[in-house]
């Protein structure tokens with residue numbers, strides 16, 4: 090039996106998202122999800138890093154909220170379902186209806202208002218990525234933004250507000266995503282979080298020392314939380330770029346990173362995401378319709394149906410379930 094394929098990180102065009110029910114120029118739309126057998130898609134309310142003043146934070150919060158409402162509306166279309174719990178996603182899969190899920194990328198959208206975290210959860214968001222590129226009020230980023238005046242480090246890890254945000258995310262059942270977060274802040278977050286931690290789009294620094302990738306110490310810390318690292322289809326994370334060129338990578342490079350992580354922290358702590366429409370796409374897996382290529386590569390390398398099911402969704406759903414179980418709402 091084909092397992093539930095869950096893609097944990099997909100961007101959407103914003104503003105003016107095209108009608109996703111028909112064919113589009115995007116890597117992900119409903120026809121491509123169906124063609125690729127993708128049963129659950131986490132669409133991202135992504136908020137770019139901007140000025141950290143009152144007006145900036147207000148605009149960021151408004152954007153996150155509007156994008157979450159848009160993603161929820163996607164899930165209201167005929168033949169698909171908006172899902173805000175693992176049980177709902179599994180029921181949608183059993184009914185052969187693609188599950189639409191939502192998450193927020195960049196804690197900048199919270200400003201200094203911890204109440205936003207519960208609001209996003211009530212809007213159906215399943216996780217928050219603590220930072221994007223550029224430091225915010227919560228934590229240092231793995232990639233400071235020099236054009237926004239970022240120093241190499243600002244908080245030396247998490248800020249007091251960032252620590253409070255993690256406690257509040259644990260409380261309201263919003264999964265903590267440490268993609269984009271600096272190593273120090275990520276290790277601190279793993280030590281602090283009462284619930285398992287996810288890194289929803291990343292790769293292994295041991296194979297390619299990119300600032301967005303996780304080194305083995307970070308992988309161990311993630312495993313200690315019971316969490317998960319989702320290897321993503323961004324060529325620059327998977328392979329070093331040649332001089333004067335862009336990185337080229339394919340499905341087998343992606344699976345090399347998956348296998349490195351399996352060797353380091355065990356299969357139960359590894360998963361897969363595309364980062365489609367946000368820079369993701371490797372040779373052989375350029376859009377959602379080509380998703381079976383990844384499954385075929387795993388089969389070719391000898392993984393069993395059960396293991397492939399864990400990599401595609403079982404591990405992610407376990408982490409998500411645990412996050413909700415440990416919440417107090």
Ligand SMILES: [Zn+2]
Nearest residue numbers: 194268269290
């Ligand atoms: Zn991202």
